Structure formats: structure tokens, C-alpha cells
Amino acid sequence: xxxDTPGTLIAGATTMYGPDHALNAAxxxxxxxxxxxxxxxxxxxxxxxxxxxxxxxxxxxxEEIVEVHLIANRTIELEAPFETMHDTTEADAMAExxxxxxxxxxxxxxDGLAEGGIDTDDPMELMLAIRxxxxxxxxELFGPGEEMPGRLRGRKPVETSTSIEEMEETGEGHVAxxxxxxRETIRVADLRGxxxxxxxHEYGKILVETVLGRLDVAIVDGGVSIDPNDLxxxxxxxxxxxxxxxxxxxxxxEFLRDLEDQVHAQGIDLPIFxxxxxxxxxxxxxxxxxxxxxGELAEAGAVVCRNIDEIFGALGYIAAAKAAKAAKATEAxxx
Amino acid sequence: xxxxxxxAQLIPExxxxxxxxxxxxxxxxxxxITPGRCAFLDHYGVETEAEYKRRCVAEGRIMLHAAxxxxxxxxxxxxxxxxWETLDKKGYRLDRFGLVFDRNMGYPPEMRAxxxxxxGLINHCxxxxxxxxxxxxxxxxxxxxxxxxxxxxxxxxxxxxxxxxMMGNLSHFYxxxxxxxxxxxxxxxxxxxxxxxxAAQPKEMYVGSNADDGFGPLFTDLACTFGLVLFxxxxxxxxxxxxxxxxxxxxxxxxxxxxxxxxALALVGEETGPMVYGAxxxxxxxxxxxxxxxxxxxxxxxxxxxxxxxxxxxxxIPVTEYARIPDPDEIVEAHIVANRLIELAPSVExxxxxxxxxxxxxxxxxxxxxxxxxxxxxxxxxGIDISDPIELLLAVKRAGARNxxxxxxxxxxxxxxxxxxxxxxLVENIAELEAKGDAILGAIPxxxxxxxGGRGYIAxxxxxxxHEYGKLLLEHVMRGLDVDTVDGGVSADPARLxxxxxxxxxxxxxxxxxxxxxLSYLTKLREAMEAAxxxxxxxxxxxxxxxxxxxxxxxxxxxxAGLVxxxAIVCSDVEAMxxxxxxxxxPTVAASTDKGA
Numbered sequence: 001x002x003x004d005t006p007g008t009l010i011a012g013a014t015t016m017y018g019p020d021h022a023l024n025a026a027x028x029x030x031x032x033x034x035x036x037x038x039x040x041x042x043x044x045x046x047x048x049x050x051x052x053x054x055x056x057x058x059x060x061x062x063e064e065i066v067e068v069h070l071i072a073n074r075t076i077e078l079e080a081p082f083e084t085m086h087d088t089t090e091a092d093a094m095a096e097x098x099x100x101x102x103x104x105x106x107x108x109x110x111d112g113l114a115e116g117g118i119d120t121d122d123p124m125e126l127m128l129a130i131r132x133x134x135x136x137x138x139x140e141l142f143g144p145g146e147e148m149p150g151r152l153r154g155r156k157p158v159e160t161s162t163s164i165e166e167m168e169e170t171g172e173g174h175v176a177x178x179x180x181x182x183r184e185t186i187r188v189a190d191l192r193g194x195x196x197x198x199x200x201h202e203y204g205k206i207l208v209e210t211v212l213g214r215l216d217v218a219i220v221d222g223g224v225s226i227d228p229n230d231l232x233x234x235x236x237x238x239x240x241x242x243x244x245x246x247x248x249x250x251x252x253x254e255f256l257r258d259l260e261d262q263v264h265a266q267g268i269d270l271p272i273f274x275x276x277x278x279x280x281x282x283x284x285x286x287x288x289x290x291x292x293x294x295g296e297l298a299e300a301g302a303v304v305c306r307n308i309d310e311i312f313g314a315l316g317y318i319a320a321a322k323a324a325k326a327a328k329a330t331e332a333x334x335x
Numbered sequence: 336x337x338x339x340x341x342x343a344q345l346i347p348e349x350x351x352x353x354x355x356x357x358x359x360x361x362x363x364x365x366x367x368i369t370p371g372r373c374a375f376l377d378h379y380g381v382e383t384e385a386e387y388k389r390r391c392v393a394e395g396r397i398m399l400h401a402a403x404x405x406x407x408x409x410x411x412x413x414x415x416x417x418x419w420e421t422l423d424k425k426g427y428r429l430d431r432f433g434l435v436f437d438r439n440m441g442y443p444p445e446m447r448a449x450x451x452x453x454x455g456l457i458n459h460c461x462x463x464x465x466x467x468x469x470x471x472x473x474x475x476x477x478x479x480x481x482x483x484x485x486x487x488x489x490x491x492x493x494x495x496x497x498x499x500x501m502m503g504n505l506s507h508f509y510x511x512x513x514x515x516x517x518x519x520x521x522x523x524x525x526x527x528x529x530x531x532x533x534a535a536q537p538k539e540m541y542v543g544s545n546a547d548d549g550f551g552p553l554f555t556d557l558a559c560t561f562g563l564v565l566f567x568x569x570x571x572x573x574x575x576x577x578x579x580x581x582x583x584x585x586x587x588x589x590x591x592x593x594x595x596x597x598x599a600l601a602l603v604g605e606e607t608g609p610m611v612y613g614a615x616x617x618x619x620x621x622x623x624x625x626x627x628x629x630x631x632x633x634x635x636x637x638x639x640x641x642x643x644x645x646x647x648x649x650x651x652i653p654v655t656e657y658a659r660i661p662d663p664d665e666i667v668e669a670h671i672v673a674n675r676l677i678e679l680a681p682s683v684e685x686x687x688x689x690x691x692x693x694x695x696x697x698x699x700x701x702x703x704x705x706x707x708x709x710x711x712x713x714x715x716x717x718g719i720d721i722s723d724p725i726e727l728l729l730a731v732k733r734a735g736a737r738n739x740x741x742x743x744x745x746x747x748x749x750x751x752x753x754x755x756x757x758x759x760x761l762v763e764n765i766a767e768l769e770a771k772g773d774a775i776l777g778a779i780p781x782x783x784x785x786x787x788g789g790r791g792y793i794a795x796x797x798x799x800x801x802h803e804y805g806k807l808l809l810e811h812v813m814r815g816l817d818v819d820t821v822d823g824g825v826s827a828d829p830a831r832l833x834x835x836x837x838x839x840x841x842x843x844x845x846x847x848x849x850x851x852x853x854l855s856y857l858t859k860l861r862e863a864m865e866a867a868x869x870x871x872x873x874x875x876x877x878x879x880x881x882x883x884x885x886x887x888x889x890x891x892x893x894x895x896a897g898l899v900x901x902x903a904i905v906c907s908d909v910e911a912m913x914x915x916x917x918x919x920x921x922p923t924v925a926a927s928t929d930k931g932a
Contacts, residue, residue, distance in 0.1 A: 022668045026675035029630030030682060037686065067623050074627035078617070081591050087688035 002099060006045030010035050015163045015203060017056040024053040028068060029075055036076045040083050048072065094159060101144035101158040108142035167203055171210030174308045182316045187216045189319030194240035196222025196231050197247065198255045204246030204276045211308055215315070228255060232262035240270065242318055244311070247276040253293055256302055273314060275305040339742055342718035345730045348520060354723035357524050358575055361488070361531025370538050373498025378472030383500040384431070385539045385607040387474065388646035392606070397640050397677055398648035399428065400610035401666050404435030404456035406882055408463035411456050412470035414663045419471035421667050427674040431474035431648055433610065434467060438850065441484035441513050451514060454660060454851035454882045454891040455479065458493070468497040475499045476609060482542060483508035485522050487529035495532070501541040501580060501609050505567055506549025509732045512826040523728045527575065534577035542571050543609045545582040552586045552803070553736035556758030558745050561599055561699040562706025566731070569707065574724045581605060584612030584650065590635035592760065595695035601643045602700050608645045611636050613652030625654035633673045638684040649673055660890060695760060702745035702759035709743035768804060772811035775909055783917040788817035795841035797823025797832050798848065799856040805847030805877050812909055829856065833863040841871060845912070848877040854894040855881065857901050874915065876906040
């Protein structure tokens with residue numbers, strides 16, 4: 001046992017959600033069933049969070065919250081017999097591996113930070129050190145998985161996080177379906193893309209990075225929850241050909257305008273791809289429900305990509321432009 | 336009928352057509368009636384659905400089945416095409432359609448014009464059959480009101496010629512009775528002739544039988560249900576030389592028995608099962624609860640079909656099905672849910688201990704085999720010719736589920752149980768139904784119980800169609816209230832129901848209806864009552880709808896107002912009926928209270 005402190009809640013598996021409510025209903029029933037079984041067999045006190053089917057597209061209204069709770073309650077009733085026919089051998093083995101590796105990771109982080117001169121008895125210092133190192137570096141430096149160059153984070157995960165695994169698979173799927181000629185155009189252009197998110201939600205960024213990596217586009221890490229001025233600085237310093245921005249929390253329009261101002265102030269102009277959840281609560285709204293602002297973003301100069309596939313076309317365009325520019329430069333040199 | 340000693344108890348006829356003669360006649364017809372093609376067979380380049388099923392099993396694909404049946408066959412065909420296309424665009428495949436005939440299709444073609452019409456599909460011309468065969472690359476599966484009904488042979492012939500290679504539904508022979516069609520010997524002959532026609536086809540064809548539609552739901556021991564499947568295999572395969580495949584699922588709400596029944600079928604060699612039906616008994620008026628139910632049974636069906644494939648297609652039932660005939664969008668939605676659950680299946684299946692399920696499956700097979708053997712031995716000893724399929728079908732049907740379980744059930748004798756035997760595998764529905772009835776009884780105020788019970792009422796309880804649960808529930812509640820019940824029959828013929836009510840001195844008729852014939856049935860019943868000079872209240876409850884005669888949408892509408900106009904007391908549920916009953920009895924309560932004071 002790691003702890004006997006009662007847990008708070010098990011958050012719903014929101015990464016399984018998308019625009020199709022029927023698919024979301026299937027996802028909901030799937031995770032609620034498994035969460036309920038887990039709580040029945042080995043209660044840890046967590047409440048099961050049920051995510052409204054509309055969550056991926058908007059802030060759910062009251063009826064939508066009630067609806068999923070009715071589904072969840074009925075699911076819990078119906079799945080009671082599961083308790084009499086379960087086999088958790090595999091899940092238990094996985095739990096043991098996670099606990100063992102997790103302990104190793106915690107130890108390695110504390111030892112590593114102490115070695116670097118951090119006072120690991122000071123909670124504030126520790127918190128700052130962890131935050132400023134960031135999850136990526138922490139995993140690279142102290143991850144319990146075997147080192148394996150070429151893999152994400154440079155290690156073979158003890159247990160691959162399913163979301164990241166799914167992201168990678170999704171990304172590979174998109175690239176696999178790409179027109180080979182377009183793929184080649186992008187590959188030979190030797191592009192550099194700066195990838196960032198406007199808020200804490202990082203999956204969109206991981207997906208974009210996976211896709212760009214497969215296309216041999218060099219990736220500049222623009223950061224997570226990054227400020228426009230910091231991002232502009234990174235872009236200029238690293239000489240990126242474009243910015244790919246992932247957004248979720250409805251702050252995109254203000255962010256975009258600010259970013260453009262900052263970039264222009266540095267005397268450069270480059271395409272900004274923007275994707276994710278492109279909405280905001282309009283000023284003066286009385287419903288507090290966000291509306292789509294794709295049109296406004298495009299008007300403000302962004303390349304709006306509703307999905308990953310739309311990035312490809314834009315990339316092809318940039319690649320062709322870069323190639324043409326390079327050819328012109330060569331021509332000029334020769335002259 | 337407590338004990339079967341003599342053939343005459345079940346087969347009093349002095350002369351019955353010999354089964355062998357009927358089989359020969361059916362087989363001979365295969366020279367004229369030969370297999371046709373359909374869009375499905377062409378699209379996948381297969382000879383039969385069975386061939387396709389084996390291919391799916393080899394590829395690790397789970398097939399999907401959707402039930403459909405709008406009154407108008409051309410509308411049905413259009414809907415099939417739309418549904419298939421919509422799912423195809425989303426990257427999902429629909430493999431087969433279950434075409435739900437209206438009861439009217441069960442009558443021989445020449446009688447159909449004069450017989451009652453419900454809400455289901457009616458293939459009124461050859462073009463209708465052809466349109467459905469061509470509608471989409473989905474295997475056509477005609478289930479209801481086919482084999483087992485008076486028009487068994489005619490309908491099977493049309494189905495074969497328009498590309499169907501599996502068709503239902505033998506189990507309907509036992510208890511799907513059409514109004515005004517009393518001749519069950521004729522029906523048995525038509526059924527056997529149709530099966531023989533399938534047997535003699537040059538392709539691998541199957542007679543489907545839904546274990547949940549026939550006597551299945553009336554056994555308290557699931558091993559009897561499974562035993563009847565084995566009996567049917569003997570009848571269809573050994574006696575007639577055709578092939579038998581099992582459908583089940585409507586009545587299975589508990590994932591353990593549900594998965595166990597499928598695995599028991601695997602144990603006896605089923606590999607091209609038609610479909611595992613949705614657990615419709617889990618559905619109710621609340622759509623959210625139905626969503627949970629849908630995902631629930633589908634999840635476990637997927638798990639066992641992946642683990643131990645039997646070729647059965649998955650049937651996601653639209654969440655609106657309890658309230659109305661689902662429209663195409665609702666069918667599509669349920670299929671999206673199911674397809675997503677197939678994708679998510681690996682996360683659930685590693686958590687299931689199939690050994691627990693397999694123990695139940697083995698009990699079902701062992702108990703089922705005992706039931707089948709007891710039945711054949713018992714019938715043979717009583718003088719029934721167990722090599723004659725017509726005699727056997729009649730004997731089983733006429734004995735009824737209760738007697739079959741009492742006589743031949745594999746459970747140990749135990750006088751304290753409903754059927755005198757301790758079930759090998761208890762059927763959940765009967766237990767659930769009794770619990771539901773007890774809950775209703777428990778919630779009735781004592782005053783009302785006294786008011787109803789104190790009147791010495793006799794209730795004549797009947798159903799207009801094959802759906803018996805409402806009747807079983809009502810009888811349970813009535814018994815709990817000390818109201819005597821008289822069995823008015825299932826799919827009761829109006830004239831016979833009136834006779835029974837009159838003979839028994841019933842105070843009222845309680846009618847449970849489901850299949851969209853409420854109004855026309857009531858009209859017939861009132862005519863019969865008038866003719867017999869019987870004037871007692873008729874309480875009616877259930878699904879009170881009907882497709883209007885002039886309808887162009889084929890969708891049923893509520894007919895409550897019409898029922899009230901025709902003089903029935905319309906009850907939304909059992910509680911409402913009790914309220915009305917108690918209300919009628921109130922003066923008595925008042926009087927007795929006065930006396931007490």
C-alpha cells in the first residue's frame with residue numbers, strides 16, 4: 001500500500017472524447033465501468049467523475065451534467081456482477097510495476113536535485129525546482145525507464161502512458177496517409193517549426209511534435225503555457241520557419257494579436273498555425289458559453305488548422321515557398 | 336396436466352400427416368425453388384452468409400446486426416441503404432439487417448388482406464423482396480413471422496430466392512400464435528416443409544431459432560432453455576437434415592449468463608450463429624439509463640465473442656426502442672457506440688475471468704443434454720414417435736414450457752420451487768419479475784390492498800400478442816392482492832377470451848398489449864363480448880399504439896384516446912390499474928369503516 005489517505009476523485013478520461021456524442025457515450029461507459037470495478041474491488045475513496053458528452057465542444061450545461069450522471073449511476077448498478085467474474089492479475093502486476101518504478105523515480109529526483117545543490121528539505125525550493133525543470137526534463141533526467149536514444153524522452157517507459165501512446169499512434173496514422181509527393185516536398189525543405197501551447201493542455205503539442213518529427217521537420221520547443229513575448233523571443237533566436245500553436249482554454253484571439261505584435265516588433269513575419277479548441281466567451285455574453293472564433297483568428301492573420309491534416313497543406317505551401325526562395329538565392333549567388 | 340403417460344394427452348388427433356411425407360414434399364420443392372443472389376453476397380463475393388461469417392471469425396472481426404422493419408418495404412429498403420452508407424462513411428461496417436415482419440406476414444398470402452395488421456414490415460409483392468435484397472450489402476435475415484408460422488413455406492421460398500441463406504425463427508412455433516389460426520398441426524407441417532426446403536438447397540443454409548422468443552423466457556431453469564436448443568438441433572439436423580443456428584440475448588440482462596449461453600453454444604459446435612440479440616428487457620423509458628444498458632451488454636458480448644468466436648453478430652439496440660420504433664439516425668447512433676466499444680474492448684477483456692463463465696456454460700451444456708435426453712425418452716415412452724418432426728413439434732408446443740420443465744428439467748426435485756425442481760442455472764427474469772411485482776405490492780397502501788382484496792374479484796388476464804411479461808407481472812400482483820386470476824391466454828383469440836371470461840364469472844378483463852394492434856383488437860373483443868352478452872370492464876395497458884390505416888409514414892401513433900372511446904379503461908401501468916380498481920371499490924371501504932365506527 002502506498003497510502004491509506006482517501007482519494008479525492010478519479011477524473012474522467014477526457015482525452016477519449018471528441019465531437020461525436022455517441023463515441024463519447026461509449027468512452028464514458030468504458031471508463032466508468034472500469035473505475036467502478038476498481039473501487040468495488042479495492043476501494044481508495046475516490047469519487048468517479050463523469051464527463052458530459054458535450055465537454056469536447058463546449059462548457060456543458062446543467063442537463064448535460066445530469067445526463068452523464070444518470071448513465072454512470074445505471075452503469076454502476078449494472079456492472080455489479082463484474083465483481084464475481086473479474087481477473088485482475090494483469091492489472092495488479094501493472095500496479096506493482098508502477099509503484100516500484102514510481103518510488104525509484106521519486107528517489108532519483110530527490111537525489112538528483114540534492115546533488116545539484118537544491119535543499120530537498122525545503123518544500124518551496126523543491127516545488128520551484130520541479131516546476132522549473134519541467135516534466136520533460138524530469139523524465140529525461142530521472143525517468144525509471146531504461147535509456148533508449150531516439151525514443152520520446154530518451155527512455156523506454158516502464159509503462160507507456162496510454163494517452164501519449166495514442167497520440168503517437170494517431171500522429172503516425174496521419175503521416176502514413178499523407179500524399180508521398182507532398183511528404184517529400186516538406187522533407188527536403190528542411191523546415192524548423194516552433195511548437196507551443198497557450199495553456200497547460202499539452203496533448204495537442206505532443207501530437208503536432210510527433211507529426212512534424214515524422215516529416216523530418218526540426219522542432220523548436222516553444223513551451224507550454226508560454227507568454228507571447230517569450231515565445232517571440234524563442235522564434236527569433238532559433239530561426240523558426242513557422243509557429244504551431246495549440247490552444248484549448250479559449251484565450252487564443254488575445255494571445256494571437258499579442259504574439260503577432262511581438263514578432264513584428266522583432267522585424268520578422270512568419271506563418272502562425274493555430275489549432276485546438278478555438279473559442280472564447282464573447283464580451284457582453286449573457287450565457288457565459290464560449291463561441292467559435294475560427295473566422296476571427298483567420299482574419300487576424302493566423303493559419304487556422306481544424307485538424308492535423310490541415311497542417312499538411314500549409315506545410316507544403318511553406319516548404320515550396322522556402323525552396324523557391326532558396327533557388328532564387330542560389331540563382332542570385334551564381335549571378 | 337401433471338404427468339405425461341399417454342400420447343393422446345398431447346396428440347389426440349387420430350390422423351396426423353406423417354412427418355416423412357412432408358419432409359419429402361419440402362425437399363422436392365427445392366427443384367423449383369433455388370437460391371438467388373443479393374447485394375450482400377455479390378459485394379463480398381460469397382455463396383452464403385455462413386461463408387462470410389467464417390471469414391469474419393478468421394479475420395477477428397465482430398459482425399454487426401441491426402433490426403429494422405417499417406411497414407412499407409420500399410421505405411425499409413431506403414432506410415437500410417441510408418444506415419449502411421452513413422456507417423460506412425464513418426468507417427464502420429454493418430453486416431446484416433434483421434427484417435422484422437409484421438404478424439400479418441405470418442398468414443398464408445391469400446388470407447393476408449383480411450387479417451389484422453400491426454406495425455411491422457409487410458412484403459406485399461415480389462418487388463418488395465427484391466428491393467430489400469438489393470438495398471445494401473447487408474445479409475438479409477428474416478426473423479419474425481417466418482418459419483414456425485402458417486406461411487413458413489411461402490416466406491422461406493421467397494427469402495431463399497432473394498438471397499437469404501439464414502432465416503428465423505423456429506422457436507416462434509411454440510408460442511407465436513396468430514389470431515384466428517387455431518390449426519397448430521397445419522402450422523407444424525408448414526414449418527417442417529420449410530425446413531426441408533432449406534435442407535435440400537445446394538448451398539449451406541440455416542434455420543435460425545431465437546431461444547429467448549419461444550419457451551426460453553418461461554423456463555425458470557436456463558438449462559431447460561439450452562436443452563430446448565439441443566432438442567431443436569436434433570429435430571432440424573437429425574430428423575430433417577437441415578442446419579440449425581441459435582439466436583439469443585433479449586432476455587439476458589446478467590452478463591454472466593449472457594456470456595455463458597454464448598460459450599455453451601460454442602461448446603456444442605456453433606460457429607455461424609446469426610446474432611446475439613440486444614438485452615431489451617434492460618430498456619425502459621429513460622434514455623440515459625438505456626445508454627448505460629446498451630454499453631453494458633454490448634461490452635460483455637464483445638468480450639466473449641472476441642475470446643470465443645461463434646459467428647454471432649452483435650446487436651446494438653437503439654436507446655429509443657422501448658418508447659417507439661427507432662428511426663435510422665437512432666440505429667446509426669447505437670452502432671457507433673458499439674463500434675467504439677469494440678475498439679475499447681481490450682481494456683475490459685483482460686479483467687474478465689472467463690473460467691467463472693465457462694463453469695456456468697458447462698452446467699448449461701450438461702443440464703441441457705439431460706433435458707433433451709429426458710424429453711426424448713419421456714415422449715417415446717408415452718408413445719410419441721420421436722422420429723417424426725411434426726409429432727415432436729406438436730408434443731413440445733402442446734406440453735408447454737411449465738410442463739416440460741416439470742417433467743424433464745435437469746434440476747433436482749424440490750417441491751418448494753415453482754416447477755418442482757431446483758434450477759441448474761436460475762433464470763434471472765422470472766426472479767426479477769417477481770421482485771418487481773413484490774415492490775408494487777409493497778408500495779400499495781394497506782387500505783387499498785384491503786379494498787381490492789376484500790371484494791372477491793376474479794380477473795381474466797390475457798395478452799393480445801406473444802409478449803407475456805406484462806401478464807406474468809399482473810398475475811403475480813393480483814395473487815398478492817387475493818384476486819383470483821383466470822388465464823385468458825397469450826395471443827388470446829377474442830372469442831375464446833370472451834368464453835373464458837364468461838365461463839369463469841370474471842369481474843373484469845385485464846389485457847396486456849404490445850405489438851401495435853391495441854385498437855383493432857379491442858374492437859374485435861367488444862364485438863365478441865356483445866355477441867356473447869358479456870358486459871364487464873376491460874382494463875388495458877402496455878404499448879398502446881397502432882399504425883393508422885391511412886398512414887404514409889408507417890410509424891405507429893398512440894391510440895389511448897380511441898381505446899377510451901371504445902369503452903376500455905386505459906392504464907399507464909400496473910399501479911394505475913390498481914388505483915382504478917381500488918377507486919371502484921371505495922364505497923365498500925367507506926361502508927366497512929362506518930360499520931367499525
